[in-house]
Amino acid sequence: MAKVAREMVERAGVNVDQLLELLIKNAAAELTTYYYYTILRANLIGLQGESLKEIAEVARIEDRNHFEALVPRIYELGGKLPDDMVEFHNISACPPARLPEDPNDVMAILKVLVEAERCAVRGYTQICNMTAGKDHRTYDLALAILNEEIEHESWFSEFLGEGPSGHFMRRGETSPFVSKFLK
Amino acid sequence: MREFTLQELAEFDGRDGRPAYVAYNGKVYDVTESFLWRGGRHQAMHDAGRDLTEALELAPHGPEFLEKFPVVGMLKEGGEGDAEDDGG
Numbered sequence: 022m023a024k025v026a027r028e029m030v031e032r033a034g035v036n037v038d039q040l041l042e043l044l045i046k047n048a049a050a051e052l053t054t055y056y057y058y059t060i061l062r063a064n065l066i067g068l069q070g071e072s073l074k075e076i077a078e079v080a081r082i083e084d085r086n087h088f089e090a091l092v093p094r095i096y097e098l099g100g101k102l103p104d105d106m107v108e109f110h111n112i113s114a115c116p117p118a119r120l121p122e123d124p125n126d127v128m129a130i131l132k133v134l135v136e137a138e139r140c141a142v143r144g145y146t147q148i149c150n151m152t153a154g155k156d157h158r159t160y161d162l163a164l165a166i167l168n169e170e171i172e173h174e175s176w177f178s179e180f181l182g183e184g185p186s187g188h189f190m191r192r193g194e195t196s197p198f199v200s201k202f203l204k
Numbered sequence: 205m206r207e208f209t210l211q212e213l214a215e216f217d218g219r220d221g222r223p224a225y226v227a228y229n230g231k232v233y234d235v236t237e238s239f240l241w242r243g244g245r246h247q248a249m250h251d252a253g254r255d256l257t258e259a260l261e262l263a264p265h266g267p268e269f270l271e272k273f274p275v276v277g278m279l280k281e282g283g284e285g286d287a288e289d290d291g292g
Contacts, residue, residue: 042248114247116239143264147247150264 033155217253218244224252
């Protein structure tokens with residue numbers, strides 16, 4: 022644990038235990054989403070599915086990166102991941118992004134993807150609100166993740182016909198915002 | 205439809221297998237089946253068995269998420285107001 026780092030956050034008025042619970046739940050959401058997106062991506066086939074596969078893959082890899090980036094901050098603040106993987110899955114901040122009953126229904130898969138991203142956008146907005154001006158390191162991390170989650174939501178929402186997002190898909194890179202936490 | 209006082213509502217805290225109820229704007233919702241209310245706790249900040257009317261003002265989502273769940277009663281007149289002290 023980074024003792025003074027935690028103390029500074031506490032002194033700034035943040036409930037660190039509550040913050041840790043949120044960080045752990047969101048780390049669980051990232052890792053479980055990485056798992057479920059693996060299945061969704063594998064089922065994105067055919068004329069409709071193939072057009073989504075690339076962005077689903079980028080979102081999948083970036084969600085795994087988010088998990089990797091969150092873990093050091095959890096331990097720095099004195100937290101830890103649960104010993105039991107099942108428990109970790111079940112405390113996720115977002116519901117499982119399960120494959121729809123009809124795996125050929127690309128629109129249903131798309132709705133699962135966009136809802137997962139929207140859950141993440143809400144979660145990191147909450148962490149940013151809680152840490153802004155108080156816990157600079159967690160805020161910086163949560164904001165970097167939020168930037169990527171918003172782009173993921175935008176990509177998928179365009180396919181749902183919700184209008185243009187103004188974003189373009191990645192050009193060979195992943196995690197343009199979070200990569201600084203992975204070095 | 206059943207009427208709940210805040211004290212009665214507090215019994216439905218979602219812990220130890222008990223149902224999880226929360227109140228919003230006078231209505232009592234059953235969120236027991238929600239993945240995000242497992243164990244009667246939501247996003248590290250909210251507990252079941254409470255009136256979340258004020259807390260929802262600060263949440264990163266609107267009441268539409270609660271309104272998907274069954275209404276099981278009404279909060280008794282004068283029983284409104286956020287019983288949470290974490291504000292979240």
